[in-house]
Amino acid sequence: MADVLRLLLQVAEKAANVARVCRQEVPLFQLLVQEKTGHDKNKEFVQDFKTLADVVIQEMICHDVGAQFPEMTGFIHGEESNKFENGLGESVTVTVCATEVETAALLATVLDGDKMAASLLARAIHQDPATSHTLPEDLDVPLSPSEISIWIDPIDATSQYIDGREEVLEEGHLSPSGLHCALVLIGVYLRNTGEPVMGVINQPFNYKDPATGCWRGKHFWGVSRGNVKACSVSRPEGRPGGSRKGAESLSVVLSPSEKQVVKEALAPLCGGLDKLMYASGAGHKILCVIQGSADAYVLSERSTFKWDSCAPHALLRALGGGVVDLRECLRQSSAGEVVEAEITYHQPRTESKGADIWANQGGLVAYLNPASLHIVIGGLKGKL
Structure with a gap:
């Protein structure tokens, strides 16, 4: 290998x-x-x-x-x-x-x-x-x-x-x-x-x-x-689940087109709406998490695909993080279950057509520290 x-x-x-x-x-x-x-x-x-x-x-x-x-x-x-x-x-x-x-x-x-x-x-x-x-x-x-x-x-x-x-x-x-x-x-x-x-x-x-x-x-x-x-990337230093700069707030990167309800739910965790970060490219946003420029990347839409997330997902797993299905995590959290919904890459959604069969249908959260994931899910619970 x-x-x-x-x-x-x-x-x-x-x-x-x-x-x-x-x-x-x-x-x-x-x-x-x-x-x-x-x-x-x-x-x-x-x-x-x-x-x-x-x-x-x-x-x-x-x-x-x-x-x-x-x-x-x-x-x-x-x-x-x-x-x-x-x-x-x-x-x-x-x-x-x-x-x-x-x-x-x-x-x-x-x-x-x-x-x-x-x-x-x-x-x-x-x-x-x-x-x-x-x-x-x-x-x-x-x-x-x-x-x-x-x-x-x-x-x-x-x-x-x-x-x-x-x-x-x-x-x-x-x-x-x-x-x-x-x-x-x-x-x-x-x-x-x-x-x-x-x-x-x-x-x-x-x-x-x-x-x-x-x-x-x-x-x-x-x-x-x-x-x-x-x-090849060293794990960024800092408190688990928080900013590497020692601030009390989370740092989250989003797509510019993210839903307003998601922005408003995450804003208090990040120190305000003006503290939310935005970037282009799904792979690039996950790379930002890998490099420690953000604690998490949150996406509520199904606008990413298996080819977008597979490679950076493997790097995050090597560093102790992961990429999960956002809606499945919210469902599990609401049901009182252990939040565990890692995205997998081998099964198409046969009810969809064309490229959509390989879409990450439930949105996603990419995170480096599990504590960051739990903070994000807690903030979005009941909002989507």
């Missing part, structure tokens, strides 16, 4: 390279975007875009993982369909071919014959990153590749990726929007139980070199299986 983690770190970095290449060609990038329609559209947002970068990243990860671990072929799932419509109205199935030349030729059909752009993308897809990833020497996870499946979100916070606003990240501070919110998410879960056991997060646009104008990325990983807990 350490070999699986090394491979996922490598393919996530390749994915980050693809994301950066697509943004470097601005006129081309504007041609890559097409709006999702029908059952694939995320109904909670006015616009939800699929980019060619999304598709090629997902297919590249499927190709590379399946090539090294054939027993995982057919158990690697992603957000995107690999069907893409070019400017001529032709539907093209995007795949990664055996050679860079063949992949470039296929991509050229998507890009209306733009061979130069297709070659740039194909090079990024087939080129292994030079960076190496150091893992603990004693990392030993008692699992076989035949026991696991993968969820991929090739570019989480697509709207921020498309918009492309460049914000300066400050260590320890939550930054609400910008290019850095776009993340590559690869989550691993058990096929039989849906338990998240491994996660890789790559932030392609973490730092822009002022000398070269080139972006550098940052990666995060975590493993949680039984007694094996390992993470």
